[in-house]
Amino acid sequence: MLIVGAGITGIACARVLRTHGVPFRIINKGKKLGGRMAAKVVRDSGTEFDGRVFDIGASYFTVSDPEFQVHVQDMLDLGIVTEWTDTFHVADDTGILGVKVGPMRYSAPKGIRSVVEYLAQGLEVSEGEFEGEIDSRDVADERIALCMPTPQAAKIFPRATELNPCVWEPVIAVSMLFAEQHWQDFDGIFDNSTSAVTWIANDGSRRGDRAPALVAHVHPVLSSQHLVDPSAVIPFAVSAVAKILDFDQEPVWTSAHRWTFAKPVEGTTRSEPLFNAAPEEGVFMAGDSFSDRPRVEAGWISGTALGKHLVGTR
Ligand SMILES: Cc1cc2nc3c(=O)[nH]c(=O)nc-3n(C[C@H](O)[C@H](O)[C@H](O)COP(=O)(O)OP(=O)(O)OC[C@H]3O[C@@H](n4cnc5c(N)ncnc54)[C@H](O)[C@@H]3O)c2cc1C
Numbered sequence: 001m002l003i004v005g006a007g008i009t010g011i012a013c014a015r016v017l018r019t020h021g022v023p024f025r026i027i028n029k030g031k032k033l034g035g036r037m038a039a040k041v042v043r044d045s046g047t048e049f050d051g052r053v054f055d056i057g058a059s060y061f062t063v064s065d066p067e068f069q070v071h072v073q074d075m076l077d078l079g080i081v082t083e084w085t086d087t088f089h090v091a092d093d094t095g096i097l098g099v100k101v102g103p104m105r106y107s108a109p110k111g112i113r114s115v116v117e118y119l120a121q122g123l124e125v126s127e128g129e130f131e132g133e134i135d136s137r138d139v140a141d142e143r144i145a146l147c148m149p150t151p152q153a154a155k156i157f158p159r160a161t162e163l164n165p166c167v168w169e170p171v172i173a174v175s176m177l178f179a180e181q182h183w184q185d186f187d188g189i190f191d192n193s194t195s196a197v198t199w200i201a202n203d204g205s206r207r208g209d210r211a212p213a214l215v216a217h218v219h220p221v222l223s224s225q226h227l228v229d230p231s232a233v234i235p236f237a238v239s240a241v242a243k244i245l246d247f248d249q250e251p252v253w254t255s256a257h258r259w260t261f262a263k264p265v266e267g268t269t270r271s272e273p274l275f276n277a278a279p280e281e282g283v284f285m286a287g288d289s290f291s292d293r294p295r296v297e298a299g300w301i302s303g304t305a306l307g308k309h310l311v312g313t314r
Pocket of ligand 1: 004005006007008009010027028029030033034035036037056057058059060061062128129130131147148149152153156171173217259261262263286287288294295296297299
């Protein structure tokens with residue numbers, strides 16, 4: 001069994017196979033596992049924060065699945081995750097409008113990637129990209145689980161989009177470090193207007209070190225216009241954030257990260273099936289888009305469900 005992708009979905013799948021003694025290997029593009037649960041390290045900022053990480057993909061996660069809750073409780077006990085907040089602000093391009101209370105959002109003091117690293121303990125992940133398309137004759141003796149965004153899976157297995165039709169949107173995440181905090185305390189701000197940014201995370205409150213650090217997610221439409229040169233969007237993001245938070249200082253360090261396939265658009269995904277397969281070709285697919293609530297926990301649930309299926313059908 002080959003698992004391609006070591007984000008939370010692939011790791012969840014691998015854990016089930018390991019528990020049931022099913023042989024498998026995992027390959028992942030890039031040195032770091034965690035996929036979209038990713039971090040950016042500050043370098044050359046000229047501040048004490050060099051070496052600090054910013055969460056540049058998933059901002060936080062929520063929990064409703066009882067099995068996932070058990071692992072989250074373990075991580076809470078170990079200090080790998082913390083209960084961040086249940087309260088965010090809402091804003092439009094003129095400023096903050098009010099607050100919104102929701103479920104508990106969990107964050108990770110060492111960066112959200114540490115969640116996947118914890119769950120992957122004891123698993124051997126090889127660095128490597130699955131390149132080209134699957135030749136069905138080659139995979140006849142090896143089943144393949146594609147645990148990644150559908151457009152990435154489609155490069156390997158063109159029928160992926162047929163098995164999981166949904167629309168993906170890009171996000172450019174702009175990290176900003178300031179000399180000092182120029183804003184009132186807040187945790188996160190949703191902006192559902194047509195502003196340049198849709199979300200601002202206070203990375204200092206999220207990570208617990210109170211650093212004057214913000215991460216803004218650029219609106220998908222604006223992001224899609226800057227995929228070739230993500231840094232070009234930084235001035236728009238800084239200006240939108242300054243307007244919402246009502247200050248006029250420039251950051252001392254910025255960084256833009258492009259997520260071409262950041263998230264499936266809610267409303268284009270379905271709650272069932274939890275994974276899908278072309279069994280005749282030995283190809284299986286899992287990921288956060290197998291859910292009507294695509295997010296970290298959905299990846300965990302989908303990968304776990306695929307693992308259980310593979311154990312039962314080996
Ligand atoms: C900007 C942004 C903000 C988000 N905010 C939130 C949030 O606040 N809360 C939340 O719950 N979720 C959020 N999400 C979504 C969350 O990150 C995902 O739901 C979750 O990480 C999905 O994990 P995954 O394992 O399915 O996919 P991924 O994390 O994308 O992992 C796929 C892995 O497959 C690897 N891969 C791809 N192609 C190949 C190949 N050909 N060969 C080898 N390896 C390959 C990739 O390198 C990657 O490591 C956000 C995502 C982004 C991008």
